[in-house]
Amino acid sequence: MSICVLRAQMLPCKTVLSWTRGTGNRCDIARLRKCGVCYVPNLSPVSFPSRTLSNLATAHSGLARREMAENEALSRRQKVLTIDTMNANIKKVEYAVRGPIVQRAVQIEKELKEGVKKPFNEVIKANIGDAHAMGQRPVTFFRQVLALCSYPELLDDDKFPEDTKYRAQRILKACGGSSIGAYTASQGIECVRQDVSRYIERRDGGVPCDPDNIYLTTGASDGIVTMLKLLTAGEGRTRTGVMIPIPQYPLYSAAIAELGAVQLNYYLDEDKCWGLDISELQRSLQAASKHCNPRVLCIINPGNPTGQVQSRERIEDVIRFAAKERLFLMADEVYQDNVYAEGCKFYSFKKVLYEMGPEYFNTVELASFHSTSKCYMGECGMRGGYMEVINMDSEVKAQLTKLVSVRLCPPVPGQALMALVTNSPQPGEPSHAQFLKERTATLGDLAQKAKLTEEILNTVPGIRCNPVQGAMYSFPQITLPERAIREAKEKGQAPDMFYCMKLLEETGICLVPGSGFGQKEGTYHFRMTILPPADKLKILLSKVKEFHQRFTKCYS
């Protein structure tokens, strides 16, 4: 099936007529449309007993009787949307990060407010990577510029440093009507995309980056879901298979389920600090090729929930594997600034790909994702993000552009924030010193907490925690007594869900059970963020420690 060249090339109007389809046929816009939206076959208008406004309004007795019968029938009948009629894919969607534990936590908070007695005073939500909710301070410079963009009257206020004003003016100038309240291009504001591309070039030591390859997104999730949607094709044995790490961030499994793609698990090696093994990739691919068409390989680096940081060599191996197997690489690199362990360094897939030479750099298809929610920014609520697509076929890119246009533009404050993250204050600018101080403090603090978490958890018999090399979570393995496992199973719960639910009820601590991320069978984990302030984190960890000991004793 030919692919329409659907993106308007920027030609003067006189040549608009010559937009062509893949077949080379001339294609007018009209026909383009008709081949687009699927309409029901247009039957000729059918005459129908007239049911106009007037005769419905005049209800005589016969009609009234009929209406009564109809009403009775109506009230007995089922809803249109039921478990049987709904999209079956949605039933398979699970999203542990906001699953039953979190819902219960919200309920408990409400109970506490209503004065219900609990063995604790507050619920500590260590389930989600929301930095600001955990007390991390936002970067002043970002907030100042965004406040100026929101309410430009403040540009006259001398409390704001000059460089924040300059940035705000630059962003506003790029907005329609000089307002962040206007729509932008679906792909994002052009000058922001330029900022992003220069940032990537600096980050990767000069590897070229084309702003046309940058798509601004509503957080990284939007980009990931969009790419998966674009890549999901075929039916039955030709259906797209997507390789994801286990444990994984459940956005992936949720999106794959919703799209009806095939989830292909490759297991990270917990004994090797959640390392990625190429032979495991090979195994996963081989097992899958009988029942689907594996075409996408997702990598999360630094890892969520596992916190490992890939070495340069391993990334090279992965790229070679993807090239050999002709897989589209999706690199989730939202934690790229969150690297703590000594000897670990973040390498972007793009940079490694480039350095492997033209043979790879000009062929391997890659989408890399970043966001304003993580790292030192922690601005989850702004929904800023971007993806860079590399080596994407130009016609396919046109399809991608079309797909992103359906959801209109990403939130403009998020786009503005992306511009600030990628074009941060420079030496000599008034905000530079404070910006640097805040960034360093936040990242240093996280590094300390990563270490603290690992150390304390490893003092607990029955909890084993890999080093938190990067990202924002620890994902320790917990040993559960046989009796607890049995009891959980009787209740129809995953054992670690049973454990986390008990932890929540007894201590008010909200963690996510490992089963929500996937884990090797027979092993149990939980994910905990390292985000709470150090003193709170210590209390949290000691409570977890006490609970674990109590739990183990109770079920032994």
Next chain:
Amino acid sequence: MPILNEISALVKRIPTSMQEILNERVIQIRAEIQQGVKKPYKQVLNLSSGDPQALSLKPLTFVRQVLAGCLYPTLLHGDTLPADVRQRVQKLLGECAGEGTWSHLETHGIRKLQHSISDFISRRDGVASDPDNIYITNGSTAAFMTLLKLFVPNGSSLQTGVLTPEPSYNGFKFALAAQGALVVPYYLREEQGWAVQLDELHRAVLTAKGYCNLMALYVINPGNPTGHVQTKDSIKDVIRFAAEERLIIMADEVYQSCMIGEGMEFCSYKRALMEMGAPYSNMVELASINSISKGLMGECGLRGGYVELVNFDPSMKQNIFKLFSAMPCASLMGQIALHVMVDPPRPGQPSYPLYTNEIQSNKRAIINNVRRTLGVLNSLPAITWQPVMGGMFAFPRVSFSQAAINYSQERGQEPDVMYCLRLLEDEGLCFLPGYELGMTEGIYHIRITLAAQEEIMKEALQRLKNFHLRFLKEFPTLERPGGNTNPDPLTATASSVMGHADPNTPLGWRH
């Protein structure tokens, strides 16, 4: 061969948006002007989409002050911001998880925001609204896209069909295509003032039989692009129809604050449904959608909206919650603006006078623009139009001579597309061709955004006039399109629901 040569069939089927094409061309022309390319105009006016702030309608000061305060709470010290703004900010900051900053909230919006929205709906409709049934999204389109996922594909072997008005908002049809649903068109008739006709709905249902599993009905009220506002009786008829045909109603009510004729009142589907009583009021599944982008807020760039789900089966609740949770959550800035929209400053509060003034002034601008636009359209041959009762658009019909039709066909374009593209190139003015919104063949319209600063509108209308008269000189034969048997749109009767700002120049009537 690149892997991506086999990509999602659904994505391939999404039509190219004419709007996007025009927008890109607008950006390109602007760049050309900046590079010094000579054009007969100094700037491009893009009136193709409902984007009030891009057309210099001012954002509401209170909204922006609250945003600034939430973003940078240091502003709360001192009197840079009025007292009620500071109070609002403090209230909002107190409600979110982080101290002193808004952060990621529960996915389907913070509890309090849901409550505020449900209070707003209850006040509007005089009937209760359950906060648990409210889901906050990144604008109305995101709400539609997520809702469609619930029943596209469906449990049967047939594709899901959705009754969709023609003409109507293009974005909804794109969302249908992206999810893989079938459009089952029901035509709105110009000669009936664009009102929904029951016999047409029934006809449309018959066309769908056997081809698809018809599950939902999309309505947009006030209408985009038609500017029609449904009466309560008409809404009740539609609800009865949906009940008989077992359809979920997806009510796009994003223009609810844009009532143009004086005395025009918006009646929500929810209100009409509840007034109808049992069995309808507890049977018909209704999704009602609203947004901060349209109406008098005009905050398109912040992306905020909500959907209220009424009468959905309780067994679906978990799935609905899960689905909305797994979707990226709505932007906080959008949530904050939404909060102000549903809970605006009250009489007695310091910001109340300014807030009310700004709302009135935006409204006045739109109403003046309606009158101005219709005045100019009146003076132009070969253009007819229907009354604008609400919403943000005028949707005049342009009659093309056979010569013009031939000319456009030679270029492989629909006449209205050709007209708009030439208007853009020659005059630097961008309208949306009716073709983009779905129309009966042989009948051509253009959509004109009315939510613009008045000076911009004046300039745009001058350009339109210049162009149109020149165009008619080039294609002078003013014959009607071949075989046109439509009654003259001028005979449309919508006067019963029309209000006038000025009795001497009735809005929407051509003399």
